[in-house]
Amino acid sequence: LRIDPPQLFINQKVADGRGFARVMAAQDGYRGYAPGRDYLNDAERSFVVPEKHYFAMGDNSYNSYDSRWWGPIPEENLVGRGLIVYWPFNRHWGLIR
Template identity: 35%
Template sequence: MAAEKSKLREYIEAVGIAVVLAFLIITFVVQAFYIPSGSMEPTLEPGDRIFVNKFIYRFRDPERFDIMVFDYPVDPSMRFIKRVIGLPGEEVKIEGGKVHIDGEPIEEDYTLQDSYSDYSPVEVPADHYFVLGDNRNNSEDSRYWGFVPRDKVIGKSLVRFWPLTRLGRVE
């Protein structure tokens, strides 16, 4: 009887440790996210599932072209995923379908198409980011609701794990 109790206790302890480790990993290291819309096409498609590195931005700030997950500034209960375009202190504008940073056009080979509308120059405030979807003509992003505060950033996209036919790094 004592041997049965110790085996049961062993199983309960193992499950408890697994639950605690899973909680710690999801909270601080990596988390899975589902892509619900086409705003990041062709990079990410509706139905894709990705892992997001929640650890990296504890040691460095987001960089231009990072694809990051953040709490939607208008409704923090929602999570959005977009590409970082403008960094703190930079001027961002869209002219003739091309994004300009501090007056210089940037090279973007990942967009579905050029933006159909111009966007007047704005300066990105300190500790904020200007983000855009890769599908510029079908993306609700910084052009509509403003900048992403640094404290709303959750993490950087890491790898697509579903569907298996598209398995790989998200770049």
């Protein structure tokens, strides 16, 4: 994934409706997911997030293709605030204040 405003790129191609659907469905042809749990096995692994960058994590930590794979996100690529915590259903679920 790469953001070059106003475009979102998936595998170096401008994302379209089909691309989003394939990423969300974890279908072959788009690496929108990380198979397995290998990247979570190293308890000593750490991440350095540079100034004016953010670290994004998917809600399904064991099977998310997120900043642990594609690195920190530059602040200028953010387009808005988070709105809702969708999962897990615990005391943090719901609208973000």
